[in-house]
Amino acid sequence: MKQSTGSHKTRTSIWAGIALSTLTLSTVAHAAGDEALVIPADSNQIAYPAGWQNWSVIASSHRTDNNTLRVILGNDIAIKAARQGHTLPWPDGAVLGKVVWKATALPSWPAAVAPGELVHTEFMFKDSKRFQDSYGWGFGRWLGMAQTPFNEGNQSCIACHTPVKDNDWVFTEPARFPSTGVSH
Amino acid sequence: MKQSTGSHKTRTSIWAGIALSTLTLSTVAHAAGDEALVIPADSNQIAYPAGWQNWSVIASSHRTDNNTLRVILGNDIAIKAARQGHTLPWPDGAVLGKVVWKATALPSWPAAVAPGELVHTEFMFKDSKRFQDSYGWGFGRWLGMAQTPFNEGNQSCIACHTPVKDNDWVFTEPARFPSTGVSH
Numbered sequence: 001m002k003q004s005t006g007s008h009k010t011r012t013s014i015w016a017g018i019a020l021s022t023l024t025l026s027t028v029a030h031a032a033g034d035e036a037l038v039i040p041a042d043s044n045q046i047a048y049p050a051g052w053q054n055w056s057v058i059a060s061s062h063r064t065d066n067n068t069l070r071v072i073l074g075n076d077i078a079i080k081a082a083r084q085g086h087t088l089p090w091p092d093g094a095v096l097g098k099v100v101w102k103a104t105a106l107p108s109w110p111a112a113v114a115p116g117e118l119v120h121t122e123f124m125f126k127d128s129k130r131f132q133d134s135y136g137w138g139f140g141r142w143l144g145m146a147q148t149p150f151n152e153g154n155q156s157c158i159a160c161h162t163p164v165k166d167n168d169w170v171f172t173e174p175a176r177f178p179s180t181g182v183s184h
Numbered sequence: 185m186k187q188s189t190g191s192h193k194t195r196t197s198i199w200a201g202i203a204l205s206t207l208t209l210s211t212v213a214h215a216a217g218d219e220a221l222v223i224p225a226d227s228n229q230i231a232y233p234a235g236w237q238n239w240s241v242i243a244s245s246h247r248t249d250n251n252t253l254r255v256i257l258g259n260d261i262a263i264k265a266a267r268q269g270h271t272l273p274w275p276d277g278a279v280l281g282k283v284v285w286k287a288t289a290l291p292s293w294p295a296a297v298a299p300g301e302l303v304h305t306e307f308m309f310k311d312s313k314r315f316q317d318s319y320g321w322g323f324g325r326w327l328g329m330a331q332t333p334f335n336e337g338n339q340s341c342i343a344c345h346t347p348v349k350d351n352d353w354v355f356t357e358p359a360r361f362p363s364t365g366v367s368h
Contacts, residue, residue: 038365059298060298061290063297112248115360179222
């Protein structure tokens with residue numbers, strides 16, 4: 001390990017600068033090497049669901065009212081529930097993720113609407129104890145490629161989800177996936 | 185192991201019947217238990233990419249010309265290439281999957297176009313040696329929830345992909361995913 005040559009004061013200033021520039025991000029060592037993982041700060045007091053980019057698909061949608069394209073992902077518990085049709089209610093531990101892009105025309109096939117700029121990612125976390133005051137669901141949202149946390153609270157999310165309160169507060173209907181070649 | 189009580193002739197007839205009823209399917213023991221995995225037969229002499237339902241997302245699309253909704257998935261090699269932007273060309277071993285559903289309106293939000301009936305799944309397998317006669321790609325397609333193999337040959341697929349020959353024969357542009365919380 002190299003010895004620092006800076007004075008304590010200089011190093012303190014450097015750290016203060018880094019702290020300011022990462023107000024909404026925290027960095028943890030990557031287990032497999034020297035890379036650093038950047039983990040966005042909490043949204044609505046809920047931790048960022050690191051690794052969601054590798055989750056499997058529950059459904060997709062094209063919202064023609066705001067011209068966005070979405071894929072709906074799930075963690076392992078959510079995927080198992082979706083594939084088995086056990087989603088009324090969704091089980092504790094299930095996390096649903098919605099990745100939202102502006103819709104754009106695919107250059108090579110303009111009749112195909114494809115993902116453009118990333119708008120935000122949204123997640124619903126099922127925990128009937130922790131979120132008993134919001135029908136068992138916690139809601140988080142992170143904005144843009146920087147995944148800046150949204151912090152206007154669960155209630156702003158619940159208000160929009162009220163039309164689907166009888167569907168366990170979830171808009172998504174899991175897409176039909178063949179069961180060929182998988183065990184669930 | 186139980187002793188069979190049937191004659192050889194009876195057992196032969198039973199096996200012939202089973203063989204007929206599974207012409208397009210093969211069944212292998214599930215490693216983790218007593219369930220059987222149903223693996224569809226080859227398409228264009230390419231093996232079914234078992235487990236694709238758990239793959240991660242590369243992109244999605246809504247084809248307005250034939251009103252279908254699609255998600256584009258990738259195996260680990262393809263996902264790594266997509267996230268790192270190394271897709272011209274895609275690396276050997278990459279498999280791209282396209283899951284195609286008829287588009288339908290989401291009942292709870294009719295302005296949202298959502299997946300309805302499954303049409304088919306389509307896969308592109310990159311292997312510059314095996315598929316050197318078709319620009320490095322093998323093409324497979326399996327139809328409907330039964331995943332019945334399509335066997336009209338690579339050339340019928342390549343014909344439609346000709347407009348994107350300069351994009352390594354791939355229509356899909358990988359969607360923008362934030363790198364927060366993941367190592368690739």
